[in-house]
Amino acid sequence: MNLKEFQVIHRDQGCAARTGVLCTNHGEIETPVFMPVGTLATVKALAPEDLSGMGVGIILANTYHLYLRPGTQVIGKFSGLHRFMNWNGAILTDSGGFQVFSLAALKKISEEGVAFQSHIDGSRHLLTPEKAVEIQAALNSDVAMCLDECIPYPAGRDRAENALLLTTRWAARCKEEAGRRLSPQNALFGIVQGGMYPDLRRASAEGLADIGFDGYAVGGLSVGEPKELMYEMAAATLPVLPEDRPRYAMGIGKPEDLVEFVFRGADMFDCVLPTRNARNGQLFTDFGAVNISNAVHRDSDRPVDESCECPTCRRYSRAYLRHLYTSREILSHRLNTIHNIHYFSNLMKRIRRAIAENRFPAFRRDFLAARQAGIGEEQGENHG
């Protein structure tokens, strides 16, 4: 396989789910895959070897944050993020657009790009499609993303349409700049917008496919819309994306969302949920979240999940994890994050196996039923 190439390995016979391999300059990535978020060139609380030890082969880093701190000049001195953070796996970077729209101050959008003030020191910057590619080239991202205009939910049809048209024009400029800037080994993905309007989503997907990208992302979901609407947009968008390219569902999601999106044909995911919830003492299991601060765990010598093979569950009790959490010990963040990342990583492995064995629809049904039963009730000593 060539670098940047994506190959569909197997299509589940009962649904749109598929397994594949994305070939990058930093390893081959089996899909469907979940990418832990490493905003500032570190997946919070973990070292690279923690990730590779759990079979993680690709992470996401945030262009906006890294551009502001430590800046491309510093990372450029290390020829990119990999050597800077000592991570030999693959890295996907977002374009910076989403954070500009959600974090920065005094945003002003024009055909040229988006002007904003840093949320850290108020300094002024202009993020253009060309600049987004230039920064990601300096980061040496294995997968770079086009700059897109992100709109809030709800948004009227005109707003959504204008944003998708601008996003498509920006995508064309990104592709052109990528030809000049990006290493030929590195991929560039386009991002589908279109709000909550199925026909706009389709138009966006077609516009991007006409330009031609190494992969396609579904943007603008999980922004506050009802879950059913999100699944509807996934169903409207994923099937019209080029069949032979990876499909990336940005910012997705909860375990049940991953299953639902895979069912509809998505290949790649990222979300802060496993890392952020870990730092809040929320641990993922098939039977719902374990809230480790709960007094019921006070002297429990059981692991968080008897069936889990992560380093945290193999070595530490709920009582110890609760003690670390309630004492605000730093180790708490690491052990909790290891568990959650392992949960997401292992879930994707189970998903890939189910697809390979043509039983993903049954896997989905059983998984959602177990989650349904477990979610909502606090899981304590009563389980297992």
Added chain:
Amino acid sequence: MNLKEFQVIHRDQGCAARTGVLCTNHGEIETPVFMPVGTLATVKALAPEDLSGMGVGIILANTYHLYLRPGTQVIGKFSGLHRFMNWNGAILTDSGGFQVFSLAALKKISEEGVAFQSHIDGSRHLLTPEKAVEIQAALNSDVAMCLDECIPYPAGRDRAENALLLTTRWAARCKEEAGRRLSPQNALFGIVQGGMYPDLRRASAEGLADIGFDGYAVGGLSVGEPKELMYEMAAATLPVLPEDRPRYAMGIGKPEDLVEFVFRGADMFDCVLPTRNARNGQLFTDFGAVNISNAVHRDSDRPVDESCECPTCRRYSRAYLRHLYTSREILSHRLNTIHNIHYFSNLMKRIRRAIAENRFPAFRRDFLAARQAGIGEEQGENHG
């Protein structure tokens, strides 16, 4: 060698320094040794495998903190600290006295013990010599410490004398209780007090030796006194402690203090310095402290210390460590702590080698000269 036994292996021919082995139920500890502080059943920011990977064989835990949180009932359910925190090395616990005197509210001291209020929730407790032993028995400490009265600096002679006499009477009660409570595999050390009065220090040492302990600690130093006075007290105390038992300098110290105390015959040390300074971005080297937040490290691809073989120096640049520190990333604490604990651990290894080769006085001279040259000036790109 029997458990609890201490054996002097080699005496340096030029000074009082010596190497030895302390045999515990959780491994043989080569001395002189530095014990990282794991206050709340975790050496802050590290996992047990981080410690064992650096050759750390013994850590210190704080009885006062663990008694209040999570409490002996929880730790007792795990048959002690080792299984609770998944640490298979040895553990020394202090008696709780020092923290009661420095942290708790409304302390009231009597012949019976010291009454206090928890600094966490205001609950009332009475720490007696018997109780201190009982708690440490529940923690299953490999080395338990007698309860002592800690006095502030400066303190008048009467105050110092009364405290040492009370400490000696408490020590006798601790030994008696240890016979009833402590596992026969676990050691009990007495603590020398006596303020800054050499004759009181001697009297304290003799009183404890008459009772007879598995080891002897020098307490009440590094409490604000001038450095010369501290060394003077070490010189007055260490030589009068039983030759065939380990000598533990509590709360010591800076790298140069370790060298000076070993020179005067000390075998064991503990201090929060490497862990606390790590979290403040201060990294130890033979050539002085590297302040990792300093802008001079902004794009440096050099390790903190070219000659250091710790996992942090082998894998990460100053630029990355500075980025993590200034971004307040959790990983910063872990990587910095690994470096500092490795520095202390490796320093003790170099000290043991120098003693074994009868060249400790020369090692001391060279070490102190290099520190002297390095300390005070910020170490940046100019070195190495």
